Amino acid sequence: SQQGEEDPQALSIQEGENATMNCSYKTSINNLQWYRQNSGRGLVHLILIRSNEREKHSGRLRVTLDTSKKSSSLLITASRAADTASYFCATGFNNAGNMLTFGGGTRLMVKP
Amino acid sequence: KAGVTQTPRYLIKTRGQQVTLSCSPISGHRSVSWYQQTPGQGLQFLFEYFSETQRNKGNFPGRFSGRQFSNSRSEMNVSTLELGDSALYLCASSDWTGGNYGYTFGSGTRLTVV
Numbered sequence: 460s461q462q463g464e465e466d467p468q469a470l471s472i473q474e475g476e477n478a479t480m481n482c483s484y485k486t487s488i489n490n491l492q493w494y495r496q497n498s499g500r501g502l503v504h505l506i507l508i509r510s511n512e513r514e515k516h517s518g519r520l521r522v523t524l525d526t527s528k529k530s531s532s533l534l535i536t537a538s539r540a541a542d543t544a545s546y547f548c549a550t551g552f553n554n555a556g557n558m559l560t561f562g563g564g565t566r567l568m569v570k571p
Numbered sequence: 572k573a574g575v576t577q578t579p580r581y582l583i584k585t586r587g588q589q590v591t592l593s594c595s596p597i598s599g600h601r602s603v604s605w606y607q608q609t610p611g612q613g614l615q616f617l618f619e620y621f622s623e624t625q626r627n628k629g630n631f632p633g634r635f636s637g638r639q640f641s642n643s644r645s646e647m648n649v650s651t652l653e654l655g656d657s658a659l660y661l662c663a664s665s666d667w668t669g670g671n672y673g674y675t676f677g678s679g680t681r682l683t684v685v
Contacts, residue, residue: 462622489671490671492673492674494676499608499659499676499679499681500678500679501575501646501661501677501679502661502663502674503676504673504674504675504676506673507671507672507673508583509671520628547614557602557604557621557626557665557674558604558616558619558621558627559604559606559616559661559663559674560616561606561614561615561669562613563611563613564613564614
């Protein structure tokens with residue numbers, strides 16, 4: 460079963476605008492990760508934030524984590540058409556091996 | 572370094588047949604995990620292997636099985652295929668840190684059961 464939900468399920472914006480995606484999860488986590496998927500291909504790891512971190516940046520990406528609310532957000536600034544993809548959050552709880560639990564994903568379309 | 576390689580890329584099988592998918596992880600990575608992606612259920616964890624041992628297993632029937640070889644390459648097998656097994660199957664590899672720096676996924680094998 461999926462860990463949680465992502466919001467919105469679909470997002471359409473113009474190039475240059477910012478895109479914000481939210482993720483909620485249900486159980487305790489060690490870390491939360493964001494992945495991108497283009498047209499049903501493999502997942503590409505974007506950024507990982509640990510449970511003791513609140514915010515992390517990587518290029519045009521900003522991720523926040525609120526463990527009290529069991530939620531995270533991914534902000535993509537100055538979006539480009541090439542950012543068009545599905546974005547998934549995944550929670551990791553690695554005490555007994557490697558296993559990711561994914562959210563349902565947000566389909567982002569960036570119009571040129 | 573080379574990425575995660577999954578073969579074959581596409582596969583069409585008939586109901587009742589069995590299928591074997593292969594995954595070669597990044598050199599030096601000892602953990603390989605498998606995921607199933609369908610439009611209805613999303614991304615679901617199948618199982619994880621580390622140093623030839625299955626460490627975790629998702630909630631899938633016994634028709635789904637896997638193994639890992641001494642060179643860390645992994646295979647998953649699905650027996651008695653059902654139409655609902657049609658999906659994109661993804662494998663992911665990670666190093667000894669256990670995914671603390673994220674996982675590297677292959678491009679997937681798209682299985683169609685007819």
